[in-house]
Each structure stands twice: as structure tokens, then as C-alpha cells.
Amino acid sequence: MLFQVGGQGTRPTFFEMAAALQLPASLRAALTYSIGVLALRRPFLHKVLDYDDEFFSLLMMVLETHSLRTTDASFSESLYGLRRRAVRIVQRKNVSKMDSTSSLHHSGLGKHQKVLSVVFLVVLPYFKSKLHSIYNKEREARLQASLWGNDDTNYFINEGGEFTHERQEPSTAETSNMAGLKKRMKAIVTACYPWLHATNEGLSFGYQLLYLLDATGFYTPGLHLLGVHVCRATGQELMDSSSRISKMRSREIERLRGPPWLKALQRVLLTCMYASLDYAQSGLIAAVFFFKMMEWWYQSAEERMSAPTVYPPPPPPLPPKVAEDGIPLPPDRTLCPLCTQKRVNPSVVTVSGFAFCYPCIFKYISQYKRCPVTLMPATVDQIRRLFHDL
Numbered sequence: 001m002l003f004q005v006g007g008q009g010t011r012p013t014f015f016e017m018a019a020a021l022q023l024p025a026s027l028r029a030a031l032t033y034s035i036g037v038l039a040l041r042r043p044f045l046h047k048v049l050d051y052d053d054e055f056f057s058l059l060m061m062v063l064e065t066h067s068l069r070t071t072d073a074s075f076s077e078s079l080y081g082l083r084r085r086a087v088r089i090v091q092r093k094n095v096s097k098m099d100s101t102s103s104l105h106h107s108g109l110g111k112h113q114k115v116l117s118v119v120f121l122v123v124l125p126y127f128k129s130k131l132h133s134i135y136n137k138e139r140e141a142r143l144q145a146s147l148w149g150n151d152d153t154n155y156f157i158n159e160g161g162e163f164t165h166e167r168q169e170p171s172t173a174e175t176s177n178m179a180g181l182k183k184r185m186k187a188i189v190t191a192c193y194p195w196l197h198a199t200n201e202g203l204s205f206g207y208q209l210l211y212l213l214d215a216t217g218f219y220t221p222g223l224h225l226l227g228v229h230v231c232r233a234t235g236q237e238l239m240d241s242s243s244r245i246s247k248m249r250s251r252e253i254e255r256l257r258g259p260p261w262l263k264a265l266q267r268v269l270l271t272c273m274y275a276s277l278d279y280a281q282s283g284l285i286a287a288v289f290f291f292k293m294m295e296w297w298y299q300s301a302e303e304r305m306s307a308p309t310v311y312p313p314p315p316p317p318l319p320p321k322v323a324e325d326g327i328p329l330p331p332d333r334t335l336c337p338l339c340t341q342k343r344v345n346p347s348v349v350t351v352s353g354f355a356f357c358y359p360c361i362f363k364y365i366s367q368y369k370r371c372p373v374t375l376m377p378a379t380v381d382q383i384r385r386l387f388h389d390l
Contacts, residue, residue, distance in 0.1 A: 023076035120222040323375040
């Protein structure tokens with residue numbers, strides 16, 4: 001992931017920023033899919049899927065906080081060797097020419113910028129996801145009300161298989177007030193969410209287009225509000241980051257208080273927590289690939305087990321017997337049984353499968369309405385012409 005470290009320029013490319021921005025959504029989809037596969041065998045995991053927004057936001061809160069605290073970058077940005085830098089405009093005056101020039105100066109992130117970065121990376125996407133869910137449910141409810149009516153009648157099928165209905169009992173005043181408040185809130189979300197979503201998507205598209213054209217250094221509106229540029233990390237910055245993390249952890253271990261056994265227990269817990277956080281990035285990606293491989297493996301095995309057995313084709317049915325009063329078949333199969341000459345424009349009768357000359361069989365069936373060999377009923381619509389003789 002760090003192939004861009006030490007590359008030309010500190011400004012990341014558009015594709016690096018796009019990949020870093022889309023990684024959390026892709027990671028969430030992969031984790032949800034993996035947990036859904038495991039839930040088929042472990043039903044208790046369905047509770048995780050019922051609260052997937054909360055669980056994923058909590059996971060990303062821990063990862064983003066740790067990543068910003070140690071590397072000055074978000075979880076996905078650190079995977080691509082990127083770092084966040086606060087932007088400051090420095091004015092430089094040239095006395096000889098009496099003009100002034102401004103330049104951008106980058107520095108490390110402040111504490112408030114790290115906190116706001118977590119808000120923009122975790123909290124706002126969580127609320128956006130919940131609003132999107134409420135909006136979709138309200139749309140479905142309105143569509144259902146337009147199709148089935150907006151009354152308080154519940155329709156269901158009883159044990160006897162009969163279609164019945166039941167009207168809900170009137171609720172109390174407190175319950176009705178809460179229901180009315182929820183209904184008004186849903187109506188407000190339904191009315192405002194499309195405009196908010198369109199505004200957010202339009203601003204994001206505008207910033208990304210300007211970033212692609214090198215007209216701005218901010219890839220998203222959130223980065224502009226924070227006053228933060230995303231830059232490539234250098235090798236020296238990576239070394240300084242590692243040493244800073246080591247010193248930070250050493251100070252935290254030295255601050256432990258209590259009896260020796262308690263300090264030892266706390267040291268072990270901190271060591272395990274540090275190890276889990278260090279390997280969380282690569283561990284999550286590896287876990288997703290592992291679950292996908294296992295899903296493919298079990299799916300292939302189930303397909304092989306459930307695949308139908310291929311049996312040899314059954315033998316062809318016996319040809320129909322020649323009727324006693326029917327026309328006998330000539331010894332040469334290329335001759336027509338009616339005119340006993342070489343078949344011309346060969347045609348077959350579908351009810352029996354015998355071939356004749358088309359003029360001969362057409363005249364015979366038009367007159368007698370049967371096959372001349374088997375005497376089975378037939379019509380002219382059951383005559384099929386052959387492209388080559390048998």
C-alpha cells in the first residue's frame with residue numbers, strides 16, 4: 001500500500017484519494033457479507049446484522065481515533081501512505097518590490113482537528129446512514145398506503161387458510177402523541193433528506209472535479225471546513241511516527257499504578273491492545289479475503305454435492321409397427337412407400353416418423369387423413385419437409 005511513499009510530489013493523485021474515500025464503504029459491505037455467511041451457521045450473529053450501523057460505527061470510531069492519534073491520518077489514508085496536514089497561509093513581503101506573496105505552510109494536526117476529523121469520518125456518515133434508512137422506509141410505507149389504503153386494518157391469513165382482517169384498537173393519548181411526533185419527524189426527514197443528499201453529493205462532486213483539475217487542494221468539503229490537506233508521507237515521517245508511537249506507549253506503561261500483579265495484568269492488556277490495533281488494518285483486509293475464499297470454497301463444494309448426476313441418454317423408442325392393412329415398406333430405405341420411386345422433396349409424417357415424397361404424402365393425407373404405413377390419424381399440418389434425404 002505504501003508504493004507512493006517518496007514519489008514525485010506530496011500531493012496525492014485523484015485515484016489515491018478516491019480509493020481512500022471508498023475503502024470504508026467497501027470494507028463495510030465485505031464485513032456485512034462475511035457476517036451474513038457466518039450467520040447461516042451461527043444464528044446469534046443475526047443480532048449483529050440487525051445493528052450493523054452501530055457496530056460498524058463503533059469499530060470505525062476505534063480505528064479512526066487510533067489512526068489519527070498515532071499517524072495523523074484516517075484509517076484508509078494510512079493504508080495508502082497518506083497523512084493529514086493543517087493548512088496555514090503564510091504572507092511573505094518583498095521590500096524591494098513592495099509586493100506580497102502568500103504560500104501554504106503545512107503543520108501537524110491539532111487536537112480539535114483530530115476530534116472534528118473523527119466527527120466527519122464516523123459520526124456524520126452514521127447519521128447519514130440512519131436518515132437514508134428512515135427515508136427508504138417512509139417511501140415504502142407511502143407506496144404501500146397508496147396501493148392498499150391508509151387505514152388501521154391488518155390483513156392476515158388464519159390457520160384455516162382464509163383471508164381475514166382485524167382493525168387495531170384505539171391507543172391511549174400518550175401513545176398517540178408519541179406516534180404523532182414520530183410521524184411528523186419522519187415527514188420532516190422525508191421532505192428534507194433528498195435536498196440534503198443532493199446538496200452533499202453536488203458539493204462532493206464539485207470539489208472532486210476541482211481537485212482533478214488541480215484547482216484546489218481539498219478533495220472533500222469536510223477537509224476544506226477542517227482546513228486540512230492530505231499529503232503523501234515521506235520515509236522520514238514514517239520513521240518519526242514509529243518512534244513517536246513507541247515513546248507514547250512507553251509513557252503509558254510507566255504511568256501504571258498499583259500492586260505488582262495488577263501492573264503486570266495491565267501491562268499484558270495494554271500489550272494485547274497495542275498489538276490488535278497495530279494489526280487491525282492488515283488483519284481486517286486479510287479477514288475479508290479469507291471469508292471470501294471460504295465462502296467460495298463452501299459454495300463450490302455445495303454446488304458439486306447438489307449438482308444433478310448426469311445419466312446417459314435413454315435409448316430411442318422403437319419405431320411404430322406397420323399396420324396389417326397399411327402400405328408395406330420397400331426394402332430400399334431411399335424409396336417412397338407410395339410411389340416406390342426415388343424420393344423427391346422428402347418429407348416426414350410426425351405421427352409415425354416415416355418419410356415419403358412430399359407430393360405423394362400430401363395427396364394421401366389430404367384424402368384419407370391418416371399415415372399410409374401405420375394408419376395412424378394425421379393431418380397435412382403434421383408433414384415436415386427434410387433438408388436432405390435420410
